Amino acid sequence: NAGVTQTPKFQVLKTxxxxxxxxxxxxxxxxxxxxxxxxxxxxxxxxxxxxEGTTDKGEVPNGYNVSRLNKREFSLRLESAAPSQxxxxxxxxxxxxxxxxxxxxxQYFGAGTRLSVL
Amino acid sequence: GNSVTQMEGPVTLSEEAFLTINCxxxxxxxPSLFWYVQYPGEGLQLxxxxxxxxxxxxxxxxxxxxxxETTSFHLEKGSVQVSDSAVYxxxxxxxxxxxxxxxxxxxxxxxx
Numbered sequence: 001n002a003g004v005t006q007t008p009k010f011q012v013l014k015t016x017x018x019x020x021x022x023x024x025x026x027x028x029x030x031x032x033x034x035x036x037x038x039x040x041x042x043x044x045x046x047x048x049x050x051x052e053g054t055t056d057k058g059e060v061p062n063g064y065n066v067s068r069l070n071k072r073e074f075s076l077r078l079e080s081a082a083p084s085q086x087x088x089x090x091x092x093x094x095x096x097x098x099x100x101x102x103x104x105x106x107q108y109f110g111a112g113t114r115l116s117v118l
Numbered sequence: 119g120n121s122v123t124q125m126e127g128p129v130t131l132s133e134e135a136f137l138t139i140n141c142x143x144x145x146x147x148x149p150s151l152f153w154y155v156q157y158p159g160e161g162l163q164l165x166x167x168x169x170x171x172x173x174x175x176x177x178x179x180x181x182x183x184x185x186x187e188t189t190s191f192h193l194e195k196g197s198v199q200v201s202d203s204a205v206y207x208x209x210x211x212x213x214x215x216x217x218x219x220x221x222x223x224x225x226x227x228x229x230x
Contacts, residue, residue, distance in 0.1 A: 031216045043162075094216070105150070111161050112160070
């Protein structure tokens, strides 16, 4: 059981380039999330999707777009990368849907994508 | 709104020392509480949870008790090991929401 799989694991971009981070889960979870992690800032939610076909902004959505392709897959796109987007990106999923659910909100994380924008 | 406050790190201990990492929260409802752990180079993984007041979550020798009167969920371990070196995140889940609120994380460094 793979859980949450993120690709790629590492990426180096030049300023202005675009790229898509891929995420897939095999746990039949309803909700999926994208976070970024920066030193001293903890985890910050970029976007999330509480069900197939819906997406919502998190704390730091500017400069990103997302697509919930189907129930399994949730991608994060950087249209024009900036050095401020250098970070480690994590995808997560949970059983919780639009109604939430105290223990259904347990999130399962991928191993992360380490992105450098030069 | 909801918030989670953790003690700042790093927390530096010698092997077999007692560990406490403080966590307090603010929530509008009656949340569930979690501790996640992140080992170097990895994603976060659930360490333990508690779903109601006075519940004690435990796993791998770690414990935390849900204290509603002090809005706290402090993480403790009686004897830490070098392999416990990691970043620990406190988090809460509030009813009706499909997101978690995380603290900023506390790094633990254990030396032999």
